[in-house]
Amino acid sequence: MISLIAAVAENGAIGKGNQLLWHIKEDLAYFKQVTMGHPVIMGRKTFDSIGRALPGRRNIVVSHSKLSLPTPPAFKKDGTPSNTTIEQAEDLSSLLQELKRKRTEFFVIGGATLYSAAMPFAKRVYITKIFAEAEGADAFFPKMNEAEWKEVSSSKVLTDKENNIKIQFVVYERKS
Numbered sequence: 001m002i003s004l005i006a007a008v009a010e011n012g013a014i015g016k017g018n019q020l021l022w023h024i025k026e027d028l029a030y031f032k033q034v035t036m037g038h039p040v041i042m043g044r045k046t047f048d049s050i051g052r053a054l055p056g057r058r059n060i061v062v063s064h065s066k067l068s069l070p071t072p073p074a075f076k077k078d079g080t081p082s083n084t085t086i087e088q089a090e091d092l093s094s095l096l097q098e099l100k101r102k103r104t105e106f107f108v109i110g111g112a113t114l115y116s117a118a119m120p121f122a123k124r125v126y127i128t129k130i131f132a133e134a135e136g137a138d139a140f141f142p143k144m145n146e147a148e149w150k151e152v153s154s155s156k157v158l159t160d161k162e163n164n165i166k167i168q169f170v171v172y173e174r175k176s
C-alpha cells in the first residue's frame with residue numbers, strides 16, 4: 001500500500017530552494033511517529049536536502065543516475081539494531097506498481113515530483129495543513145481531486161508557537 005505524507009501551505013506550497021518552508025516541531029514529531037518503522041520513498045532532491053537516511057526506516061531514494069549512498073550505522077548507540085537501511089530505485093513506475101499491492105504501508109515523503117508520480121497509486125494521504133501562504137515557493141503538492149478522496153480523520157488545530165502558525169493533521173483515503 002502506498003501513502004503520501006506532506007506538509008502543505010494554503011497555496012499548495014511544500015518547498016523553496018530544495019528546503020522545507022518551515023521547521024515546525026509538532027509536524028516533525030508527527031512525521032516521525034507516523035512513518036517510524038515503515039519504508040519511506042523519496043526523490044533524490046529530497047534526499048539531498050535531508051542529507052542522511054531517516055533512522056529506523058528502510059529508505060528508498062529514486063534517481064535516474066547511479067547514486068553513491070552513505071551506509072547508515074547498523075546499530076544505535078545503545079547497541080540495539082538501527083533498522084536503518086538505504087537503497088536506490090531507478091524505475092519509479094515499476095516500484096510504485098509493485099508496492100501498491102503490498103500489505104506494508106510505504107510512505108512517499110516527497111518531493112513535488114514524487115508526490116505527483118505516486119498520487120495515482122496512493123490509497124492514503126497524510127496532510128499537515130499549514131494555515132499560511134508561502135511566498136516564493138518553488139515546489140507544490142499536486143491538486144487532490146475531491147471526487148476521489150474522503151477525509152477520514154483530522155486533529156484539532158494547533159498553534160506552533162515558534163513560527164506562530166496554525167497547523168492541522170488531516171488524513172484522506174481514496175474512495176473505493
Ligand SMILES: NC(=O)c1ccc[n+]([C@@H]2O[C@H](COP(=O)([O-])OP(=O)(O)OC[C@H]3O[C@@H](n4cnc5c(N)ncnc54)[C@H](OP(=O)(O)O)[C@@H]3O)[C@@H](O)[C@H]2O)c1
Binds near residue numbers: 019042093112115
Ligand atoms: N513539505 C513537505 O512535506 C516536503 C516533503 C519533502 C520534500 N519537500 C520539498 O520538495 C522539494 C523537492 O521536490 P522536487 O520535486 O524538486 O524533487 P524530488 O521529488 O525530491 O526529487 C526529484 C528527483 O527524483 C528523481 N526522480 C523523479 N522522478 C523519477 C523517475 N520517474 N525515475 C527516476 N528518478 C526520478 C530525479 O532524480 P535525479 O535528478 O537524480 O535523476 C529527480 O530530479 C524541496 O523543496 C523539498 O524541501 C517538501
